[in-house]
Amino acid sequence: MSDLTWILLSALLINNFTLTLFLGLCPFFGVTSKTETALRLGTANVFVMVITSTSVWFLNRFILANAPYLRIISFIIVIASLVQIVEMAIKKLSPTLFRALGIYLPLITTNCAIFGLAIFQTNRGYDLWQGLAFAVGAGLGLTLALALMASIRERLDLADVPSAAQGFGLSLIIASCLALAFMGFAGLGAG
Amino acid sequence: MSDQVPATFDDFLRGVWRENPVVVQMLGLCPTLAVTNSVANGLAMAMATAFVLLGSNLLVSSLKKWIPHEVRITSYVLIIATFVTIADMLLEAAVPVVHKQLGPFVALIVVNCIILGRAEAFASRQSVKRSLLDALGTAAGFTLVLVLLSAVRELLGTGALLGIDLLGPRFEPWVIMVLPPGGFLTLGVVMLVLGWHAKRSTGRANGEGAA
16 A cells, blocks of 8 residues: 555544544534534535645744744644635635535634644654645544534434433443444554 | 632632533543543643643733733734643653653643633633632643543553552453543543433432432
């Protein structure tokens, strides 16, 4: 398997951002009551991750090489402002896309999955293409986790669960089962 | 209960229990689940977060007159990011082993919603003294949950606490508890118990008996 495919697959399944690395848990528990919303949020996430990955590569390559101590500060500022600019551009150029991504675009800027992506990419020293593969994989992985969770919770609304178990506790137990299932992918690399 | 407690002390107490950042407000879940696979990691994370929280609440509340309203969130994020950088470097210099174990999650304190939440909801409006008490209380509440979760997970997952073997050689470790699913499961069980408890106490208060 080629290097890029491997990075993408690893971020998508084996080291799924939400279910194995616990990143992006706020949307995972917050906006997974409908599958459609979850998918839209996932799409917006892939989008922001690609932007993040590109800008982080640029920062690391050309600006932060001599000042690694400015990493955290500059990442968060650059990512937040860049997403704002892109949001304005999309609003102007493609109102349809803007409506599809909706309010999620600004919301996910400070999502830990985005920042986690930037930090992981830096720590692993990915180049531009590896970073992009990583971003797409991580974004799709997040989308997958969100969609899975949302489709389970849609069914759960109709289920008869004890009143004390309704809500967050039950969602966590379901997440635990999902994470357990995703652990099965860990053998993917060995085989 | 809060009626008898003086207001200043209540600032502290509120964060510990009634408005506990994790189990009541459900903020900061990412570090809560990710680093609680051993008590040492959980404690280090709690200490680092407490440091950032105290620093950001202190600076935000003392600078509140000078931070323009329009750019306040950006300013808070900058303040937080500065303290996170300091914490990251301190941990790397003082306890390199723990720093390596926590990995990127130290840097991720910057996106911990607890800290930005306290800055925006409390420190930006209150005096320095009250903000510090609030930070201490929130940090204590966060530490409480982190230590509780990591103690359960480490004990069941390895049979040891802080690396000291407690359950003896005949105990078969539930390895799954120190892996990701165990994190979700432990917090899930805690939430279920709390939900059951809340249900019971409201049921009693309404005179319906235990639910």
